[in-house]
Amino acid sequence: MKIIAIETHLIRVRADMGAATGEFVAASWSRLDSLFRRVVTDQGLEGWGEGFGHAVCPATRVAIETMLAPAALGQDARDIRGLHHRLAQHFHLYGRNGPLTYALSALDIALWDIAGKAAGLPLCQLLGAAPPADGFAAYASLLRYSEPKLVGEAAARAAAQGYRHIKLHEIDIPQVAAARAAIGPEMPLMLDTNCPWTVADAITMAKRLRPFDLAWLEEPVWPPEDHAGLARVRREGAIPIAAGENAAGLHDFRAQFAAGALDIAQPSVTKIGGITEVLRIAALAEAKGVRMVPHCAYFGAGYLASLHLQAALAPTAPFEHLFLDLEASPYHELVQAPGGRAHMPDGPGLGRDPDAAVLARFALSPPVTVRA
Numbered sequence: 001m002k003i004i005a006i007e008t009h010l011i012r013v014r015a016d017m018g019a020a021t022g023e024f025v026a027a028s029w030s031r032l033d034s035l036f037r038r039v040v041t042d043q044g045l046e047g048w049g050e051g052f053g054h055a056v057c058p059a060t061r062v063a064i065e066t067m068l069a070p071a072a073l074g075q076d077a078r079d080i081r082g083l084h085h086r087l088a089q090h091f092h093l094y095g096r097n098g099p100l101t102y103a104l105s106a107l108d109i110a111l112w113d114i115a116g117k118a119a120g121l122p123l124c125q126l127l128g129a130a131p132p133a134d135g136f137a138a139y140a141s142l143l144r145y146s147e148p149k150l151v152g153e154a155a156a157r158a159a160a161q162g163y164r165h166i167k168l169h170e171i172d173i174p175q176v177a178a179a180r181a182a183i184g185p186e187m188p189l190m191l192d193t194n195c196p197w198t199v200a201d202a203i204t205m206a207k208r209l210r211p212f213d214l215a216w217l218e219e220p221v222w223p224p225e226d227h228a229g230l231a232r233v234r235r236e237g238a239i240p241i242a243a244g245e246n247a248a249g250l251h252d253f254r255a256q257f258a259a260g261a262l263d264i265a266q267p268s269v270t271k272i273g274g275i276t277e278v279l280r281i282a283a284l285a286e287a288k289g290v291r292m293v294p295h296c297a298y299f300g301a302g303y304l305a306s307l308h309l310q311a312a313l314a315p316t317a318p319f320e321h322l323f324l325d326l327e328a329s330p331y332h333e334l335v336q337a338p339g340g341r342a343h344m345p346d347g348p349g350l351g352r353d354p355d356a357a358v359l360a361r362f363a364l365s366p367p368v369t370v371r372a
């Protein structure tokens, strides 16, 4: 089964956080950009993947079109692990994390989608798990509102919608206090800080955050590759530590586990190298006794892939769902979490192909196809 064409679609939809927003890294959350990738085989089967994402979409797209796609054309679509290995090794000198790896992630997800379709099985079943009958508890991943009043209101809105786990993206105490006050003492509350602090500052902040009973503190240290520093925060701050969305593959996770840096491992399927790499990391995390809760800050094919991985690898963990209202999605209701629950499709592979009309209507630029 040979790969004969690879197509990329870049779309932009409006996104609504439900309030005026504070700044959040380099991205603007009034819109959401997503990169969809279609892989076509000579036997008529097609798969869809997604490469991370948001402001880096154009760079990921160039990596697909100029490097990954030409190298993947003509290869056997069934040889997922072999192709993953060859491409990762061939291109390693251009970086082990970033757009090339995001591009490889998109290809890998699409090939697993094809494998599921070829077998006539949902991806989670191919991985040895039944789809959960009633989906998963989703956690509302609130973006950065900055103003404590807005944070409290957004947390209350999420709880009223049915979410039973809430994560904040804030970097100071009053915002966390406002959320905790809004949702009460019982509901699990997580804090994702996106690498703002030195190790010393992170330890100080972790101690100040203790009264708010955080289920985890995510990425408190800059830079994310300072595993020894993160381990110190975990020991001295005495709050469970989550990280991994910015890791460079299996061996970076191995180094984090060896340093004693993590309570919760968060590989991101559109960033880390796709389903193949997440499966390796999951096996290592299990052997090391580290809990896995996949990162999912997107709504494309990576969202569906994350649902299947969650079913297979972390069925009792809450599923990350960005707390945003989207103008439209090529997956329609599948990427919503009504009542705070995420549901998976039951079709083969990822379970559903994106709606071509939505891809066309919200295209930022015409799709590009690379053929053998």
Ligand SMILES: [Mg+2]
Binding pocket: 192, 194, 218, 219, 245, 295
């Ligand atoms: Mg995060």
